[in-house]
Amino acid sequence: MTDTKSTVDFRRTTRGKGAGRRQRGATSEDAIRDLQERVDFLTLSMGTITGYEKMVNLLDNGLAGIAAELQPLRDLTPVRIGDPLGEPVITALGVMRTALDRPDWSAAGSISIADQNVPFIGEPSPRARVPERRVVFDVEPEMAR
Amino acid sequence: MIQQLVQRVVITRGVTQEQAAATVLGSDPLDLVLHMEEVWRAANTWAPNVQPGGNARQALINVGAFHDCVPTAGPAWDHLGYAFVLENTRVVQIMRRVVREYRSGEGLGIPSVSTQWWLDGTEALLFGAANPFASWLSTSAVRSDPEAVRRNAYWRLFGVDLAFGTDDNRPLVYDKATAANSTFVQLLEELLYELWQAMENLRNISGPNAADDDRIFRLAEQLAFILRSRRQGALLAREELAASTALGWLDLTLSANTPVVSDLRAQATSPADRLKIIGERVSMAPHSRSASFFSMAADFSLVLRAIEAGYVSGPQFAWLLYSTTAPPAAPPLPPGARALGPESRRVITEWSAATGKSLKKRAVPVEVDGRRPVGVR
Numbered sequence: 001m002t003d004t005k006s007t008v009d010f011r012r013t014t015r016g017k018g019a020g021r022r023q024r025g026a027t028s029e030d031a032i033r034d035l036q037e038r039v040d041f042l043t044l045s046m047g048t049i050t051g052y053e054k055m056v057n058l059l060d061n062g063l064a065g066i067a068a069e070l071q072p073l074r075d076l077t078p079v080r081i082g083d084p085l086g087e088p089v090i091t092a093l094g095v096m097r098t099a100l101d102r103p104d105w106s107a108a109g110s111i112s113i114a115d116q117n118v119p120f121i122g123e124p125s126p127r128a129r130v131p132e133r134r135v136v137f138d139v140e141p142e143m144a145r
Numbered sequence: 146m147i148q149q150l151v152q153r154v155v156i157t158r159g160v161t162q163e164q165a166a167a168t169v170l171g172s173d174p175l176d177l178v179l180h181m182e183e184v185w186r187a188a189n190t191w192a193p194n195v196q197p198g199g200n201a202r203q204a205l206i207n208v209g210a211f212h213d214c215v216p217t218a219g220p221a222w223d224h225l226g227y228a229f230v231l232e233n234t235r236v237v238q239i240m241r242r243v244v245r246e247y248r249s250g251e252g253l254g255i256p257s258v259s260t261q262w263w264l265d266g267t268e269a270l271l272f273g274a275a276n277p278f279a280s281w282l283s284t285s286a287v288r289s290d291p292e293a294v295r296r297n298a299y300w301r302l303f304g305v306d307l308a309f310g311t312d313d314n315r316p317l318v319y320d321k322a323t324a325a326n327s328t329f330v331q332l333l334e335e336l337l338y339e340l341w342q343a344m345e346n347l348r349n350i351s352g353p354n355a356a357d358d359d360r361i362f363r364l365a366e367q368l369a370f371i372l373r374s375r376r377q378g379a380l381l382a383r384e385e386l387a388a389s390t391a392l393g394w395l396d397l398t399l400s401a402n403t404p405v406v407s408d409l410r411a412q413a414t415s416p417a418d419r420l421k422i423i424g425e426r427v428s429m430a431p432h433s434r435s436a437s438f439f440s441m442a443a444d445f446s447l448v449l450r451a452i453e454a455g456y457v458s459g460p461q462f463a464w465l466l467y468s469t470t471a472p473p474a475a476p477p478l479p480p481g482a483r484a485l486g487p488e489s490r491r492v493i494t495e496w497s498a499a500t501g502k503s504l505k506k507r508a509v510p511v512e513v514d515g516r517r518p519v520g521v522r
Contacts, residue, residue, distance in 0.1 A: 082358075082472025083461035092219075093465075094482035096450055099219040102148035102443060103155065103162040108401035110412070113167050113259040115404075 147393030153214035174269030179209035190379035227446035228388035242427035259404035293319035441495035
């Protein structure tokens with residue numbers, strides 16, 4: 001696959017252009033030669049680029065051919081049978097998930113309960129609290145019966 | 146039940162989960178037990194027979210602190226598997242030492258008021274402290290040790306014992322029932338292997354596909370058979386509720402840096418690390434794979450509930466256990482009824498880590514023949 005024509009010598013271009021600039025008093029023949037060299041260089045570069053494109057096209061076509069040949073193998077993949085769940089199962093699954101739903105503690109930090117300092121028993125202290133009396137029996141009449 | 150109670154407090158009262166957890170951890174043990182009774186009554190496991198609990202019990206439930214957090218109709222507590230994997234961390238025995246140390250001296254320091262509330266709750270829920278209602282409704286002089294009752298239930302349902310003995314490493318003596326699901330672990334591990342194969346091939350569109358929906362269905366069906374064989378007449382439901390409540394209490398205790406964790410100077414970023422530090426304080430090491438047990442407990446509960454409920458009633462429904470969505474041709478599941486693929490994946494990962502068995506390589510396959518579908522001893 002090595003193409004000797006595709007080898008580009010960038011130094012030639014530099015030397016040619018520099019030579020044109022350095023020799024201000026050159027003859028028209030020299031100028032024509034210089035231009036000819038540049039045209040040759042451009043032609044060579046175009047040829048190289050065209051060669052690469054050919055290679056890319058070749059690869060493209062090759063891969064497309066392989067893909068087309070492999071396409072029937074898809075039909076050999078076992079078909080996974082999967083039926084939708086029945087409505088009672090969907091309902092039961094939803095109830096189960098709701099019933100077992102829980103908080104996510106993965107990023108939990110601290111759970112603090114604000115405690116006050118406790119005075120000693122019988123200690124006369126402004127911090128000592130009188131326990132509140134609460135009436136908690138608010139049972140519905142029919143339940144209490 | 147405890148974690149679910151926290152969630153219901155969050156939803157019902159519109160508070161943060163930290164506030165809800167603080168409410169639950171600082172509540173009267175009687176209120177917790179009354180809510181447990183409410184959950185038990187709402188589940189109505191003996192339906193269509195008469196609902197458990199009479200009017201007197203209901204009247205007391207109505208004055209409990211959490212009577213506004215009404216549980217759903219389904220069993221609002223975790224599967225016994227949740228309690229089993231959590232108890233394998235040795236959290237109960239470590240916390241028993243914590244309670245003993247706090248109640249018998251000041252070696253662990255002076256507990257804060259919040260920690261003293263926690264001690265009250267722990268003694269009532271786990272260690273049989275006298276309470277107007279016993280959380281272990283069925284414990285009595287005949288079976289007085291709650292841990293022995295739990296071990297009996299684990300043995301009957303899963304055919305295995307915990308990974309350790311008594312507090313001082315002697316074998317714990319308890320009533321070992323003759324009818325026990327001795328094939329549970331073998332079937333479960335085979336199912337997890339098949340689920341992993343299916344997950345690996347979920348998006349496979351070329352090459353061999355090792356997913357076997359029919360085998361997944363048969364293994365799930367066998368597991369359902371053996372689990373249900375121990376549950377006839379809603380047997381073990383009460384023990385399951387009590388066990389998941391007790392272990393849920395400790396799960397919540399270690400979920401964050403709660404007051405007792407702070408008092409024990411065991412602040413850390415994961416439940417397993419907190420338990421490890423607490424274990425060091427009371428000279429008892431937890432299970433070396435505690436992190437895996439904590440990580441999979443809730444997911445294990447969901448997967449076992451789904452298997453036992455028989456949702457996978459044919460190979461065409463096997464996807465429920467390994468997929469994240471409904472099959473392409475089926476309508477999408479409603480938001481509350483998600484498939485169980487993520488939970489199964491978590492169980493596969495953590496079960497492998499906890500047991501040291503690779504579930505991604507085939508061991509000796511179990512025999513799935515039609516003559517003895519139920520492996521009962």
